[in-house]
Amino acid sequence: MTTVYVPCDSAAVSIGADDVARAIAERAAARGLDVTVVRNGTRGMLWLEPLVEVATDRGRLGYGPVEVGDVASLFDAGFLDGAGHPLALGVVAEIPWLASQTRITFQRVGVIDPLDFDDWRAHGGLLGLRRVITAGAVEVIDELVASGLRGRGGAGFPAGIKWRTVAAAESDQKYVCCNADEGDSGTFADRMLLEGDPFTLIEGMVIAGLSVGATQGFIYSRSEYPVANDTFRAAIETAYREHMLGDDVLGAGVSFHLALREGAGAYICGEETSMLESLMGNRGMVRSKPPLPALEGLFGKPTLVNNVLTLATVPMIVADGGAAYGAAGFERSRGTQVFQLSGNVARGGIVELPFGLTLRELVEGYAGGTRSGRPVRAVQVGGPLGAYIPASGLDVPLDYESMIAINGMVGHGGVVVFDDTVDMAEQARFAMEFCSRESCGKCTPCRVGSVRGVETIDKIRSGVDRADNLALLDDLCTLMTDGSLCAMGSLTPLPVRSALTHFAEDFER
Amino acid sequence: MAARHPDWSSDAGQQVLDALPAGDRLVLPALQALQHAFGHVHDEAVPLVASLVNVSVAEVHGVLTFYHDLRRTPPASVTVILCTAEACQANGSRALVSEVEESLAKLGGRTSDGAVEVAEVFCLGNCALGPAALVNGRLCGRLDLDRLVAAVGAARAEVGA
Numbered sequence: 042m043t044t045v046y047v048p049c050d051s052a053a054v055s056i057g058a059d060d061v062a063r064a065i066a067e068r069a070a071a072r073g074l075d076v077t078v079v080r081n082g083t084r085g086m087l088w089l090e091p092l093v094e095v096a097t098d099r100g101r102l103g104y105g106p107v108e109v110g111d112v113a114s115l116f117d118a119g120f121l122d123g124a125g126h127p128l129a130l131g132v133v134a135e136i137p138w139l140a141s142q143t144r145i146t147f148q149r150v151g152v153i154d155p156l157d158f159d160d161w162r163a164h165g166g167l168l169g170l171r172r173v174i175t176a177g178a179v180e181v182i183d184e185l186v187a188s189g190l191r192g193r194g195g196a197g198f199p200a201g202i203k204w205r206t207v208a209a210a211e212s213d214q215k216y217v218c219c220n221a222d223e224g225d226s227g228t229f230a231d232r233m234l235l236e237g238d239p240f241t242l243i244e245g246m247v248i249a250g251l252s253v254g255a256t257q258g259f260i261y262s263r264s265e266y267p268v269a270n271d272t273f274r275a276a277i278e279t280a281y282r283e284h285m286l287g288d289d290v291l292g293a294g295v296s297f298h299l300a301l302r303e304g305a306g307a308y309i310c311g312e313e314t315s316m317l318e319s320l321m322g323n324r325g326m327v328r329s330k331p332p333l334p335a336l337e338g339l340f341g342k343p344t345l346v347n348n349v350l351t352l353a354t355v356p357m358i359v360a361d362g363g364a365a366y367g368a369a370g371f372e373r374s375r376g377t378q379v380f381q382l383s384g385n386v387a388r389g390g391i392v393e394l395p396f397g398l399t400l401r402e403l404v405e406g407y408a409g410g411t412r413s414g415r416p417v418r419a420v421q422v423g424g425p426l427g428a429y430i431p432a433s434g435l436d437v438p439l440d441y442e443s444m445i446a447i448n449g450m451v452g453h454g455g456v457v458v459f460d461d462t463v464d465m466a467e468q469a470r471f472a473m474e475f476c477s478r479e480s481c482g483k484c485t486p487c488r489v490g491s492v493r494g495v496e497t498i499d500k501i502r503s504g505v506d507r508a509d510n511l512a513l514l515d516d517l518c519t520l521m522t523d524g525s526l527c528a529m530g531s532l533t534p535l536p537v538r539s540a541l542t543h544f545a546e547d548f549e550r
Numbered sequence: 551m552a553a554r555h556p557d558w559s560s561d562a563g564q565q566v567l568d569a570l571p572a573g574d575r576l577v578l579p580a581l582q583a584l585q586h587a588f589g590h591v592h593d594e595a596v597p598l599v600a601s602l603v604n605v606s607v608a609e610v611h612g613v614l615t616f617y618h619d620l621r622r623t624p625p626a627s628v629t630v631i632l633c634t635a636e637a638c639q640a641n642g643s644r645a646l647v648s649e650v651e652e653s654l655a656k657l658g659g660r661t662s663d664g665a666v667e668v669a670e671v672f673c674l675g676n677c678a679l680g681p682a683a684l685v686n687g688r689l690c691g692r693l694d695l696d697r698l699v700a701a702v703g704a705a706r707a708e709v710g711a
Contacts, residue, residue, distance in 0.1 A: 052676050055691030087678040226635030229675040264619050265674050267687055300573065305582060305617035308672060322576025322603070324616040382678065384640030389678025412641070421636055425672075457677065459640045471636070475672065481616075 042075045043121045046094040046101065048151070049080035050236050051268045052229065057108060058091035064112040065093070074121065082237020084151035085391025086138060094133055097123040103130035138388065138407060143369060145377050146354045147230075147393050150237035156275055158283050161240045169356030170244050170251075170285065174293045178252040182208060185252075185355065187363030189375030194220055194311075194348030195423065195452040196528070197374075197441045200355075203345065206335040207253040210343035215255035217246055217345045218320065218338070219352050221262040221269075222304050222311040225424025227455030230379045230391060231349035235262070235269035238353070239276035240285070243299060245352035247290060248359055250297040253345050258299040261316050264306055273301055308479035312527050313346045315481055326481045327527045348453070350379055371397025374440035374451075382408045384421075384457035401435035403456055415460035419468070419544065423452025425475050426532035428539035429459075429468065448535060465544035470498040472536040480529060487530025490521040494537065501548050511548070514541070554709065555589035555624070563588070563595050567602050577603050577613045581620055590621045618671075626660055626667035627711035628702060631684040634670040637677035646681050649695045654702070665711040666702055 047062035048054075062078050069076035084092060092105035093115070102123045104115060111128060118126040130136060144150075153160045173181050186201030207215060219242065223231040234242060246258045262270050277299055280286045288296045302320055304310050310319045314328035317339050338344025354376070358366045367375040374396035380403055382389045387409035404410070404420055411417055419429045422439075428449035430437065437447055444451050459468075473494030482488045494517055500510045518534035525531040541548065556562065566587045567580055574583070580599045584591050591614055600607045614620050632650065634643050647657065647670070655661045655668045676682035679691035683698060686705045690697065 051689045052679055052691060055676050055682065055689040056679060090679075223675060224673055226633075226673040227637040227677045228673075229677055232675040263675075265671060265684070267684075268689070302579070303582065304619075305578060306619035306671070307617050319578060322578040322580070322613070323609075324612050383637040383680070384677065386678065425636060455637075455677070457637045457640055463640070468636070468639075471639070475635075479672070 042077060044077050044079055044096040045121070046079050046081045046096070047091060048083045049155070050083035050233060051266075052087055052233075053083050053090040053092070054268070056090060056106075060109045061091045061093065061107050061112065064109045068112055068116055072116065076121065079154050081153065082150045082155050083233060084133060084139060085147065085233065086136070086388070087390040088388045089130065092130075092133070093120075095120055095123060099123060100132040100134060103133040103136070104128045105130060142393050143377050143395055144393050145357050145366065146350055146379055147234070147238075147391060148357070149241060150233055150391075153238065155237050155239055155272060156279065158240065158279050161238070165360065166240055166244065166356075167285070167291075169359035170248055170291065172359050173248050173251050174291060174295075178208060178254070181248065181252045181359055184359055184363035188358045188366040189363075189370065189373070190351065190354060190358060190366065191374065191441065192348055193350035193354070193379070193453065195225075195450065197451070200347060200351055203335055203347070204249070204253055206333070207255070207343050207345045210336050212343050214257070215253060215343045215345070216339045217249045217253065217255045217258040217347075218317065219246055219258065219260040219349060220311065220313060220316055220346055221260050221349045222316060223263060223266075223349070223453065224308040224311045225426075225453050225455050227383045227421065227457035228381050228424060228453045229383070230381050230454065232266050232269045233391065234349055234353050235266070236272050239273050240280065241356055242273075242349060242353045243276060243280045243285060245355040246299060247285060247297045248355050249345055249347065249352060251290070251295055253343075255345065256296045256298065258297065259320055259339070260299065260301045261310070261320055262301055262303055264303050270301060270303060277301065308475075309481045309529055312529060314527070316346070317344065324481070326483050327529075329526060369395035371395065371438060371440045373442060378439065378451065378454050380439070380454045380456055382456050382458070385411045385413055385460050386458045387412050396440040397438050399436050399438055400430060400456070403439070404435055404458055408456075408458060411458060411460040413460050413462075415462065417458055418461040418463055419459045419465060421457040421459070421536065422455070423450040424455050425472060426450075426528060426535055427452050427455070428535045429465065429543065430539070431543040434543070448539065450532070450535070465540040465547040466498065466502050466550070469537045469540040469548075470495060470502070472533055472540075473498060476529060476533040484524070484526040484530060486521045486524035487526070487533070490517055490525075490530065491533060493517060494521075494533075498537075502550070507549070511541075554627075555587065558588050558592040558594070560594050560598065563592065563598055567598060570602075575602060577605065577610055578617070581610070581614055585620060588624075590624045593622065626665055627709050628666040628686055628705045629684075630654075630666060630668045630698070630702060631671045631674075632657070632668065633672070633674045633676070633680065633682045635672040637673070638680035638682055641680040643681040646693060646695065646698070650698065653695065654699070665706060
């Protein structure tokens with residue numbers, strides 16, 4: 042029997058992976074060949090999707106990007122035996138783009154069948170959870186603190202400290218909430234993990250529950266991710282069946298339950314207090330802090346809120362030790378970051394590497410410049426609230442503090458590349474428009490400021506009192522930064538000001 | 551994914567609400583369940599949800615109008631949701647939107663036969679393979695007008711519209 046892998050990830054499916062999988066199965070059947078098609082997650086080399094892999098005694102050999110029309114010639118060439126073909130890529134794990142990465146959080150994504158519990162266990166699943174059960178919560182939280190892991194959702198708060206706060210809170214009920222409301226344009230790592238390695242995230246949430254004393258978990262995902270939600274719901278069912286969830290987790294006499302809730306198309310619900318309100322069924326209105334959600338979160342109870350990537354990294358940290366994870370990284374940014382390369386890039390996808398590499402290494406190295414072949418002009422790092430960095434600024438190291446120092450942010454690790462046809466005044470206007478459309482409306486600087494921002498940029502672009510309106514826009518940015526309740530209003534000025542600073546000429550046309 | 555839903559009636563709506571598990575007897579999950587069942591949230595459903603959750607009609611209205619997904623009118627047979635956020639902008643989504651508006655329908659509008667509606671969304675998580683769209687819930691990547699029209703045609707054929 043030969044095993045052929047064709048990704049089930051939505052990105053791969055969006056350009057034909059389902060059709061390719063079907064064509065391979067049909068042709069194998071027609072030729073009487075014993076072939077099993079496994080639908081794995083994606084390796085994250087999206088320019089090679091659909092990437093077909095064949096298991097051979099030399100390892101898993103890749104062919105890509107495969108279209109339905111290529112399937113006949115793959116069979117004719119003998120790809121089931123790893124034969125040569127114009128689309129042959131060799132051993133997938135040895136492709137330099139992939140082999141040079143440090144895959145920790147993403148170590149199983151693309152490798153395993155996402156919903157095959159035994160396959161997952163064979164690749165190290167459950168090691169972290171078993172350690173919590175034997176070693177206890179205090180030791181696990183100590184490991185997490187030692188690892189230096191910071192929240193991967195964007196804020197970068199030390200995860201271990203947050204866990205310790207929730208663990209110390211006294212309450213009859215505590216919750217663990219996984220924030221999977223990945224709304225930032227240019228980010229898709231949460232989705233790929235949900236679709237490609239859901240059991241690892243469930244394991245991380247159970248570890249979190251057992252460590253902080255919570256018995257109920259929720260994952261808040263996006264309605265825009267229908268496939269991820271279906272996969273994750275199926276994974277939850279299997280996890281109950283395998284006693285990773287339930288009233289007696291792995292026979293240890295402890296309880297943890299988990300349910301998925303879908304959002305309803307509101308970017309602001311990625312902000313943690315807004316997410317909690319939405320989980321309670323309410324409008325996603327941001328809350329003032331304090332009180333911290335760690336003390337008064339979901340339904341007023343102590344709640345641990347962490348991002349998908351944070352929680353999915355926990356099992357590896359607990360299994361291998363905090364020191365091992367923290368050994369990689371740069372200054373106060375420890376471990377690896379899952380960068381997501383997108384927009385106008387030749388080679389888009391997932392690059393997981395220790396913090397501290399430069400943006401240039403990502404954009405010119407891994408991404409290979411633009412897909413259009415034109416020069417890179419601007420790179421937006423960290424989502425719609427992140428700064429636009431000019432081509433001359435690509436030598437900045439990617440770590441939390443270095444990015445703040447240039448008035449930017451790492452955010453959730455999204456890197457969106459634009460070529461020289463981009464109009465940066467239009468991008469600045471979009472930043473304000475996005476804020477006006479997605480603001481929860483609770484605080485005035487964000488709700489009204491963003492609308493005034495759009496109007497003011499329109500005046501500048503059409504040459505109305507340009508100098509006065511530029512001064513007004515600068516004042517407005519200061520007000521939004523200092524006066525907004527949450528990151529939505531206070532960070533929207535980042536892309537606007539970076540466009541004004543580095544691309545002033547675009548505002549003078 | 552075919553957008554075919556039963557007609558709304560208060561009795562049918564109440565049945566959907568009665569079937570909600572205890573943990574989902576909250577405003578947003580109740581509205582989502584109704585929309586899943588009927589394709590939209592009928593005005594008559596608002597007091598039913600208020601009664602179920604024991605909140606005011608105003609609070610239900612507030613939730614219904616807060617979330618972009620929730621709609622108060624039935625959807626077309628085929629829905630096209632185009633991503634217009636930054637990563638897709640970098641790959642030409644603005645030009646694609648212009649072409650779609652010329653040849654198919656305006657954003658927020660429908661084709662002249664009413665069978666296809668077009669809307670926009672900020673990010674579908676297919677940022678490295680943009681421009682992207684959801685066509686009746688199915689994610690499409692590396693779109694140009696031809697590929698999008700083909701996807702819409704396939705969706706129409708599938709639902710017989």
